[in-house]
Amino acid sequence: MAETAAAAPTTFNVFFGNIPFGTTEETLKNLFPGNADLIDAKVIRRGVRSMGYGFVEFRTEAAAKAxxxxxxxxxxxxxxxxxxxxxxxxRATTAPAATAGAAAAAAAPATGDAAARGAAAGGARRGRFNRGPRAPRAPRAEGAAPLTGAAPVAAAPAAAAPAGERRPRAPRAARPARTPRxxxxxxxxxxxxxTLLFVGNLPFTVTDNQLKTDTFxxxxxxxxxxxxxxxxGRSKGYGFVELNSEAEADRALAAVQGKTVEDRTITVKRALKTDSAGPAAAATATA
Known part of the structure; x- marks a missing residue:
């Protein structure tokens, strides 16, 4: 295709980069005193602050090179x-192939449909908004096998929704009621x-084994x-100890009460019975 020849420039600009921020247009002009080919100078700014570069305009290419x-x-x-x-x-002046296709589409008769004009455009602009009308699909026979080769599955009848309205969803199954506590x-x-004792004011680093073998x-x-x-690796500062008998619990309660563990004086009390079994239950101590 023929290309349009670019017009020869009438003036020549010289780029000045990394200039001081205080440089003005007069500063750039004063770099060329008495130059008859000098036209103008421009410092590029953002607001009032210099961007650090500018241009000097000359009439001839020879003056710009100098x-x-x-x-x-x-x-x-x-x-x-x-x-x-x-x-x-x-800017590129060569017309791309898409432009030629668009020109052909514009030349198509105005009475033609969108599909005809799209074909004349030669696919210059493709997208979901430029497609022609799609032919309707043939209805599938009831009970026909899917395209994947699976066994035919009869489709459940669906209630037809009015035009412009969504089909109502099936109600969800009711959740079973919770048993109130x-x-x-x-x-x-x-x-x-x-037999269960509450032990309070324990150091936060004491473990189950230390409570059993050292404290008791x-x-x-x-x-x-x-x-x-x-x-x-840290506890809440309390725990529970279960003894083998009531007599052993009475003996431990009297002996361990007030014992010092890592500079902390522990407190020992009988725990209160709860519905949950074992020391791991959320038992509380008597006041």
Whole structure:
């Protein structure tokens, strides 16, 4: 295809980069005193602040090249500047194939449908908004096998929704009602455990084994449990110890009460019975 020849520039711009921020248009003009080919100078700014570069306009290409030779890599107020001839980027003038197709589409008769005009365009613009009308699909016979080769499945009849309205969804199955918990009366008397002891004010680093073998050493301990905290490796500072008998629990209660564990004086009390079994239950100590 024929290309339109670009018009020759009438003036020539010289780019000045890395100029000091205090440089003005007059500063750039004063770099070329008495130059008859100098037209103008421009410092590029964002608002009132200089962007650090500008342009000097000349009438002839020879004057522009002389400016580059004279000032490229030279210093202006202590800053080496970059000077080169500015090349203006021209837009492509060659008409792409899509443009030719679009011209053909424009030349199509106005009475033609959208599909005909789209074919004349030669696919210049493709997209879901430029497609022609799609031919309706043939209805599939009831009970016909799917395209994947699977066994035929009879489609469940669906109620036809009015035009412009959504088909109502089937109601969800009702969830089973939860069994309400029996209310707890805080004023009701609670029975003390005969073998389970509450141990408070424990160091946060004490483990189950330390509570059993160190704190309650010399007693017949069935199991010991330190209630863990949110942080890994640290407890909430209390736990439970279950002895093998009521007599052993009485002996441990008298001996361990007030014992010092890692500079902390622990408290030992009988735990209250709860519905949950074992030391891991959320038992509370008597006041």
């Amino acid at each position: 400016a580059v030779d004279a000032w490229n890599k030279k210093e202006i107020e202590g800053r080496p500047v970059n000077v080169e001839i500015s090349v203006k980027k021209e 029996a209310p707890v009366d805080p004023s009701a008397p609670r029975e003390e455990s005969k 050493a010399g007693f017949e301990v069935a199991r010991a449990y330190v209630v863990p905290g949110r942080r890994e």
